[in-house]
Amino acid sequence: MSITLDRLVADRLTCRRGEHLVFADLSFELTSGSGLALIGPNGVGKTSLLRILAGLLRPCSGILAWEPQNDVPLAEWSHFIGVRDGLKDSLTPAEHVAFWIGLGDSRRSPNPGAVLEAHGLAKLALTPAGWLSTGQRRRLTLARLTATSRPAWLLDEPLNGLDLEAQTTLRRLAAAHLAAGGLIVAASHQPLGWDGLATLDLGRISGAGV
């Protein structure tokens, strides 16, 4: 990994959606090579927290700080893999991967074929994404993590639709990412079973102001 994020600090983050208080005074700290598994019932703010970390949503109050501190916004440090997969039905997996590589930082560009191979999509490289199954689409979405290297991975229900083989692949990639000094924040209802992830139960602090 060319760049690493040494530290990510969330200080008393509060999130409101409309009139509704989603969570208040949420603080945590992540250092290079560590991760956080977000758990808690529906509507407790797991996705909102991920979107705040991704720079897509502004917190109502609270501070998000990261080191090394420079001009690069947090959004450009991280990959956000949300529930909506961001795939175009008419484009093939090979075209998607080539687009992500092209859109990313071009200092280090992996081979598109190798990215597809790593996610078990080599045989489907030329099949339009609209023809892929749910799990195959999910694999393709996750291939974005390999196509361009970014230090923070923000994953929203990463295991959705994945078969056991793909789950193993993802666990291996996550372990390699953490070992290389990356950060992971993942929200999941299924236990992830990944090493090196602390658990943050949003259900217990939501609105309680811990």
Added chain:
Amino acid sequence: MTSAFMALVRRDLAVAVRIGGGAELGLIFFLMIVAIVPFAIGPDPGLLSRLAPAILWIAALLATLLGLDRLFQADAEDGSLDMLRMAHLPLELTALAKMLAHWLLSGLPLALAAPIFGTMLSLEPAAMVPLALTLLVGTPALTSIGAVGAAVTARIRRGGLLSSILVLPLMLPTLIFGVSAAQAAIGGTIPFRTPFLVLCGISLAAIVIGAFACAAALRMDD
């Protein structure tokens, strides 16, 4: 940064061409308007010839609006807008790349086809090149202004109508100067250059303001 810009232009072109809503849709719509007008106002060549630049410009404006509302909405719906907002490329350039891809598939074919379609309206031969020029210079303004409406309504379901209503008044200066430049080429008291240069100015301003306005609209939290 150039490679990221081009990657996005290429993707948008590929998606538009595959879906089939690319160049041909706008062109056929344009042709439909041009084809029915002589039936509505009668086959008087003199009258048609006088109205031709205005009709071609109105047709081009409506054809540009067609499909423009999906410019950002499709990306907002499938989640790729999140990815574009987090990309290395500044959001202003992202918007510019999407506007360029849209123009290549709508404005450019319209400008090139307008002189040929103009023969159906007995457009004077002398006016063909100036008309194509005004459309070539004016359609980027239409795309840019329309893109702002598309960005503002990106997260609204069925925002297409709202977007058209929002941007149509803003497109009027482009239409006025585009038509007056095309008409000045056939005859009249003002030289072609005067309204044409104003049209160029409107277009340049619209591209720059449009890119920043789109980015500002897309940055609004969902």
